[in-house]
Amino acid sequence: MKIKCAEFVTSAVKAADYPAGELPEVALAGRSNVGKSSLLNKLVNRRGLARTSNTPGRTRLINFFRVNGDFHLVDLPGYGYAKVPLQEKEVWRKMVEGYLNSRKNLKGVVMLVDSRHPPTAQDIQMYEWLKHRGVEAAVVATKADKNSRSRLLQSLKTIRAALPLAEGDLLLPFSSVTGQGREELLEIIGRWVASESRDVRHETWDVGRET
DSSP: OOOOOEEEEEEESSGGGSOSSOOOEEEEEEBTTSSHHHHHHHHHTOTTSSOOOSSTTOOOSEEEEEETTTEEEEEOOOBOOTTSOHHHHHHHHHHHHHHHHHOTTEEEEEEEEETTSOOOHHHHHHHHHHHHHTOOEEEEEEOGGGSOHHHHHHHHHHHHHHTTOOTTOEEEEOOTTTOTTHHHHHHHHHHHHTSOOOOOOOOOOOTTSOO
């Protein structure tokens, strides 16, 4: 897939705020400070399109970006930031849960984990939920450039075992600095947005709750 243009569309809290229409959507999910905004900017080659910050927990709304006029990339609020009050965490959880449960436009979820650390309990919960729901998912190990080659290979093994990933489940190292994994991820997203719509069933989940 070639990226020709990308633009911010809107921020949302609830379904009434989502963009109208039937454009397919791919959501980015992961812990706070895992690099979602940096990954989005690198994917579309637009520095600063999505705000990045060294302070975790800055993405507090669901942000929609239109790409090539053909689909939306959806930046979801991060989970797991300890310094956010429990009440605010619950607001974020309900916001993300509402989107993932109800959005018929959703074609797949790119789930980000930090390649430097083993997946957390919340990462595992998120991946189990996506698999249980039958949502197309790809796990992306971010900040790959911060590892040596041998350490990255070991990290990928750890991630695959911890989530756990079945044979054929997608796991991709990614670097927003070097561009490693960009073309591969764009190919995955391209397949998703070209696929038929999926049915959505309403279920609850526990990602973002204190464990």
